[in-house]
Amino acid sequence: MSKIEAVTVRLLAADDYEALIALWQRAGLSHRPGGRDSREAILQQLKDGGVAIVGAKLEGKLIGAVVVSDDGRKGWINRLAVDPAHRRHGLGGRLIRAAEEELRGRGLSIFAALSEARNEASLRLFEREGYATLDGVVYLSKRKSLDV
Ligand SMILES: CC(C)(COP(=O)(O)OP(=O)(O)OC[C@H]1O[C@@H](n2cnc3c(N)ncnc32)[C@H](O)[C@@H]1OP(=O)(O)O)[C@@H](O)C(=O)NCCC(=O)NCCS
Numbered sequence: 071m072s073k074i075e076a077v078t079v080r081l082l083a084a085d086d087y088e089a090l091i092a093l094w095q096r097a098g099l100s101h102r103p104g105g106r107d108s109r110e111a112i113l114q115q116l117k118d119g120g121v122a123i124v125g126a127k128l129e130g131k132l133i134g135a136v137v138v139s140d141d142g143r144k145g146w147i148n149r150l151a152v153d154p155a156h157r158r159h160g161l162g163g164r165l166i167r168a169a170e171e172e173l174r175g176r177g178l179s180i181f182a183a184l185s186e187a188r189n190e191a192s193l194r195l196f197e198r199e200g201y202a203t204l205d206g207v208v209y210l211s212k213r214k215s216l217d218v
Pocket residue numbers: 097098099149150151152153156157158159160161162163164184185186189190191192194195196198
């Protein structure tokens with residue numbers, strides 16, 4: 071069995087929080103410690119049930135994760151991250167499919183993701199998983215500060 075076949079993909083729990091933040095840092099994803107990414111905020115999101123986090127572990131170490139959220143109409147696939155040491159082995163795709171399975175289980179059939187336009191790896195990966203960029207759609211957001 072190759073190393074990547076030994077990876078287990080499961081929902082994460084509260085005690086995976088530190089490993090999740092460490093993974094985001096290794097993967098180069100920004101992290102807002104005072105806002106919605108704080109331990110308290112993430113644990114509350116998991117408790118409320120609107121958010122689930124799917125993680126990929128190899129020999130107990132978290133090497134990939136994706137945040138799944140459900141607004142009742144659409145399922146959002148956020149903060150997909152794969153450890154740089156384990157990229158291009160299909161893990162990103164596997165995590166997207168696991169996120170979709172979680173969302174289907176919640177009765178959703180429309181899946182959406184946001185990506186920076188210059189993030190070629192992310193765009194190629196989502197396209198390969200069947201996602202299309204919607205022509206003419208612009209992401210609008212209103213927030214008090216960029217820290218939340
Ligand atoms: C984007 C990311 C999750 C991809 O993870 P991964 O495990 O390497 O992805 P996969 O192995 O499943 O890639 C599947 C396909 O996606 C495309 N792809 C992935 N990385 C790519 C890259 N760097 N450049 C171009 N295409 C890429 C390829 O088509 C690839 O298939 P191939 O390896 O047979 O060519 C990973 O690069 C990452 O964590 N990046 C930093 C965080 C980030 O940008 N997340 C996205 C936020 S929206």
